[in-house]
Amino acid sequence: MIERNRILNMEFDDSVQGYNYIDGLFAIGYYLxxxxxxxxxxVVSFKTDLMSNMYRAFPKMNEQFVQNIYYIPVTIIMLLPVFIMMLLKKQKWDSIGIKGTKIAKSIALGILFSIPLVAPxxxxAILNNKKFIPxxxxxxxxxxxFIEIALVEEISYRGFIQTRIQGLIKSKWLSIITVGVLFALSHIPFQMVRADKPLLDFIIQDSVHLLLTCAIHIYLVYLYTRDNNILSAIVAHALIDFVPGMFY
Structure with missing residues (x-):
């Protein structure tokens, strides 16, 4: 029974316990x-010519590489407040799940937990004779x-917002579901502009994906709390997003 309870349990370790309402307000402010x-x-990516101009500026370079370079500034901009707030509050790296121990275990956990979601x-691909991309x-x-999607979202939502928001929402499950909803909603602004649709139309069209995204948050929180190392969630998240794009 003890072992079963440990498997089903979703508890953060001592390094992310005891946050107060100030931490919770930081989390909400960071989310906004x-x-x-x-x-x-x-808007910059899809309503201006910046992205297309960048591709034209490097015609002989791999397009996926150019896209990676294009995303680097926003990656830094999105994560910078986390490190500033941690510095101001003198919080350690492990408070957002960044640890240098048991790295191999975390990678293995990430791969293992990705399997149910990448297997389809x-x-x-096998049924439809798909081929691997170059x-x-x-x-x-x-x-x-890995870097510009999974690392950013895991540190932001699982590592920072999910742990700090418990300073405002004391119920563990309510806080997890709340952040799951916030995580799903966070996919609306960028994708809505990309789809060039009004807000309500986009939400209706993307409703199934938004619900699945909320469920993915709960799944990744569970994975994160297996060893409280954000690397496991980053690996799983990266593989879940990457595998469907491996084929053409």
């Missing part, structure tokens, strides 16, 4: 900051999902 950045980045993509594209695509 992310929403604004994502919307502005969407492999199954579909190796060079595959490498840059994985790095894109």
């Amino acid at each position: 900051y992310l929403m604004v950045i994502l919307y502005v980045f969407g 993509s492999f199954h579909y 190796v060079e594209n595959m490498i840059w695509l994985f790095l894109y999902f």
Whole structure:
């Protein structure tokens, strides 16, 4: 029974316990900051010629590599407030799940937990005789999902917002579901601009994906709390996003 309870338990370790309402307000403020950045980045990317001009400026370079370079500034802008707030409050790296111990275990956990969610993509590819994309594209695509998507979102939502918001929402499950909803909603600003649709139309069209994204948050929180190392969630998240793009 003890072992079963440990498996089903979702508890953060001591390094992320005891946050107060100030930490919770920081988390909410940071979330609103992310929403604004994502919307502005969407407008810049899809309502201006900046992205297309960048591709034209480097015609002989791999397009996926150019996209990775294009995303680097917004990656830094999105994560910078986390490190500033940690510095101001004198919080350690492990308070957002960044640890230098048991790295191999965290990577293995990430791969293991990604399997149920990537298996359908492999199954579909096999049934439809899909081929792998070129190796060079595959490498840059994985790095894109690992660094500019998974690393940013895991540190932001699982590592920072989810732990700090418990200073405002004391109920563990209510806080997890709340951040799950916030995580799902955070995908709206950028993708809405990309789809060029009004807010309500986009939400209706993307409702299933938004619900799945909320569920993914809960799944990744569970994974994170297996060893309280954000690397495991980053690896799983990167693979979940990357595998469907491996085929054409």
